[in-house]
Amino acid sequence: MARHAQATLVGARLEKNNDRLIFHVFDNGVGFDPAKAGAKKSLGIVGMQERALMLNGELKIESAAGQGTALTLTIPPMRSIR
Numbered sequence: 001m002a003r004h005a006q007a008t009l010v011g012a013r014l015e016k017n018n019d020r021l022i023f024h025v026f027d028n029g030v031g032f033d034p035a036k037a038g039a040k041k042s043l044g045i046v047g048m049q050e051r052a053l054m055l056n057g058e059l060k061i062e063s064a065a066g067q068g069t070a071l072t073l074t075i076p077p078m079r080s081i082r
């Protein structure tokens with residue numbers, strides 16, 4: 001985020017919902033089109049996605065040009081991935 005976003009505000013929040021862990025990270029930077037990001041030779045987001053899947057989790061990225069970026073990682077209770 002620091003490298004791409006040119007954000008003046010970055011935040012993170014960890015919450016637990018029915019034993020699921022939900023990790024939000026967001027910035028108010030330049031944003032981007034997540035559909036196009038995957039097409040480049042970039043491994044950051046793809047790598048996070050693969051690691052989320054390994055944990056039976058899910059990574060969601062919401063962003064658009066000029067609208068900042070919000071990332072949500074949801075992972076199931078630890079006992080179910082042991």
Ligand SMILES: Nc1ncnc2c1ncn2[C@@H]1O[C@H](COP(=O)(O)OP(=O)(O)OP(=O)(O)O)[C@@H](O)[C@H]1O
Pocket residue numbers: 001002004005006027029030031032037038040041042043044045046069
């Ligand atoms: N927080 C963000 N704000 C604005 N643009 C972003 C943000 N995060 C990612 N991007 C855009 O999405 C692209 C893909 O990001 P990703 O982290 O997957 O790859 P990268 O940073 O370019 O390369 P790598 O992580 O492999 O060094 C970036 O090149 C950038 O254009």
Ligand SMILES: [Mg+2]
Pocket residue numbers: 043044045
């Ligand atoms: Mg990156």
